[in-house]
Amino acid sequence: MAVSVTLPALGESVTEGTVTRWLKAEGERVEADEPLLEVSTDKVDTEIPAPASGVLASIKVAEDETVEVGAELAIIDDGSGAPAAESAPAQSEAPAEEAPAQPEPAAAPAQEAPQQEAPAAPAGGAQGTDVVLPALGESVTEGTVTRWLKEVGEEVAEDEPLLEVSTDKVDTEIPAPTAGTLLEILVGEDETAEVGAKLAVIGQKGAAPAQAEAPAAPAPAQEAPKQEAPKQEAPKQEAPAPAPQAPTTPAPQAVTTPAPDPVPAAPAPAPAAAPVTPAPAAGEADAAYVTPLVRKLAQESGVNLGSVKGTGVGGRIRKQDVIAAAEAAKQQAAPAAAAAPAASKAPAIEASPLRGQTVKMPRMRKVIGDNMMKALHGQAQLTSVVEVDITKIMRMRNKAKDAFAQREGVKLSPMPFFVKAAVQALKAHPVVNARINEDEGTITYFDTENVGIAVDAEKGLMTPVIKGAGDLNIAGIARKTAELAGKVRTNKISPDDMSGATFTISNTGSRGALFDTVIVPPNQVGILGIGATVKRPVVVDHPELGETIAVRHMTYLALSYDHRLVDGADAARYLTTVKQILEAGEFETEIGL
Known part of the structure; x- marks a missing residue:
């Protein structure tokens, strides 16, 4: 039969709530007591569980919409075809019966x-x-x-x-x-x-x-x-009898x-x-359970629940334990902040010892300069830019990063998601993953994706190569990126690690740049620049609410390409594919969610 999901009473003085996020989509299977949606009130933010198992037949209240306590939020159908109207009165009468029971x-x-x-x-x-x-x-x-x-x-x-x-x-x-x-x-x-x-x-x-x-x-x-x-x-x-009553x-x-x-x-x-x-x-029975509010507070405070000792009954982690752990972390960082109290507003700027000096150009800078000049003079370079909403990826990363680090041994940064999306799109658009053989007058379309990763090192910009990146998952890309970056910064990188790239990705936003017109390296026809991720208000076209304004995580992707082989339409098609992959954010299984 069909079961109606209603907004429960979340406190004596709470009369309404706002749906902040649906955790399931229409047509998806849900289990009884499985979190179904998130609701925010003026007292608490919480998850509403599914009252029964079945298929989420319809969603009655969209995200960011506010309704009163008792309002119907959705309908869950177990396949029997019975109308939801039969269960709705039962649920509406239940609170009425409980109300007089409280006094x-x-x-x-x-x-x-x-x-x-x-x-x-x-x-x-x-x-x-x-x-x-x-x-x-x-x-x-x-x-x-x-x-x-x-x-x-x-x-x-x-x-x-x-x-x-x-x-x-x-x-x-x-x-x-x-x-x-x-x-x-x-x-x-x-x-x-x-x-x-x-x-x-x-x-x-x-x-x-x-x-x-x-x-x-x-x-x-x-x-x-x-x-x-x-x-x-x-x-x-x-008369001991009255006492047990x-x-x-x-x-x-x-x-x-x-x-x-x-x-x-x-x-x-x-x-x-x-x-x-x-x-x-x-x-003790609930000792292993962490309430949604405590879990959300830990995520927002950057607290690893595995390192928190609960002071509740049976060792249960309470909100106060998370707050205390967050305060302890702040106190550890306080000495460094106290040394530079004005750093948050205006960082201290010290004069560089290079001012007024004439020095010999380092060999690394000369090699980089020669390669960049060769690329600019030998190619017809152009840059196209798209804007991408990566809110889903950022939320997904925040949920999985602690467990991912414990399981894989490396941090989960946003970079592997961009690399994964870029190499998937290269398989569909090989014109961007190619090389022009000028002496022979031919074009080679590569059947593998060897991605160069730009690393900002002390000696200068270096691009070690992830070989076969198209065959790696998120964890494999994260491990390989950390390994190559570590080799660059410890001067242990080898010539083999630096050769064989068919495409390059540069995270120009790591230092705050919105986007950059990156230069295509020699013997390649494309390079993808990733801009800084910023939170700002964006007009979102919601299927039910229409055009609304919401705060989203936004970034720019800039593709520089050799116009001799890649047309503007080719570049736009490639960038659109990357954008679609990132905004869909279907990486849950790869990161353990």
Whole structure:
């Protein structure tokens, strides 16, 4: 049957969300609980899982579109052909049934609290507005308190973040339902509670100080009721049955009753100690799981989760652990930054010792100069430029670079993607991968792609060659590039490593240049220049939204070619093929995604 995917409630005060990215396309197969799309709200960015297995039949809400909680986002069809209308009401009724269920746990403790705390005057301070764990998704049944942002006795404003909660789907902040004073915390940090469970109590301003003053001055007045009501204490001991009726709530209240004798802040650790036993079991089961928010924060902060020691239940990595790891990395880099505080705005410019000098031209510079002059004078060179959106590749690289480095032993830079796209296009456009034999009056179209890689070395620009680049995958290109660049910079490059190129690629954007009119090397007819990758607003033609403006990763590709063999149309066709390969970004399997 068809299943409707709706926007779940992602917090008490969250009423709408914006679809930032669909992780599946229409017609693709999805599994139950597999991440289906990413949604952003004013409280949290999270992934919405698929409620059932099947085929994504249709997408109802496009990227960058905002809808209210409960709105239909997509339809998943398992092939039975049943209409989605049957499942939609069921899902819409589920939150309606859960809504009244949330106040019930809050109402029950409110009735039992006077029975247990009736002899003690401070019990009145715990009466107020209950803070309950809201529904954080269709399949979310419980959550773990990761951090309290307020302490007992502190004043809070309405909708002010009160605590952080982690589930197997999302990490989010729970806002205060009303303004007042935090009178009591019933679920400690790293404790797990079910949806609808009572987490804390917020009362009127000034109620918390009243608790603190009660045991100090009116102590004799409290002793009198205790002596006059021994009969009330006896039934408590003789009637253990009522206590199991609400196992979650009475336990913390029973612990907090004697708390006013020492200090009001003392009750916080006490309730945490009571339910600690079941909490580790849930935490240990999810120890290997990293929530989407924590994973996204680690990617944005450049933190390798494998090197982070989790402080949550069962060693689970929390948001605070990632933030601490990022801060530690910044502190390590701080001494270098402190040495040059103005480097970020205006780097210090020192005068070169070559100023005013006349020196002999190094042999390497003479060889480079002679080759460039020979190429310019012997060819009819022209340059064509295209603009490419590589946003998908940059996102893909950020996801895979840590695992790729551990697996392959080299860093995953954007360069291998450009080389891969360039050599794939050469196979379809051999006119760019050729040589003019002037003495014989013939043209050789190569059946292999030997790509020269321009490397900026201390002695000058050198171009070692990746032999058979057209037969290598992304990992092979990355390893070979790192190997040749290392040889150049350590002066271990051999003549064999420098010969045999049929095409050349130069990353002129590595130093910030947008693009360059690169010179075609001798005995070749084409060279591809890669400009700097910059983020800027671009008009995107969306199939559903039409023309919209979005921030994208953009770069320029400049192809210089020998016009004696390559026409402008040939160059444009080659560049268009490279552009299409890069923008499609179908490299997931090659980089392990």
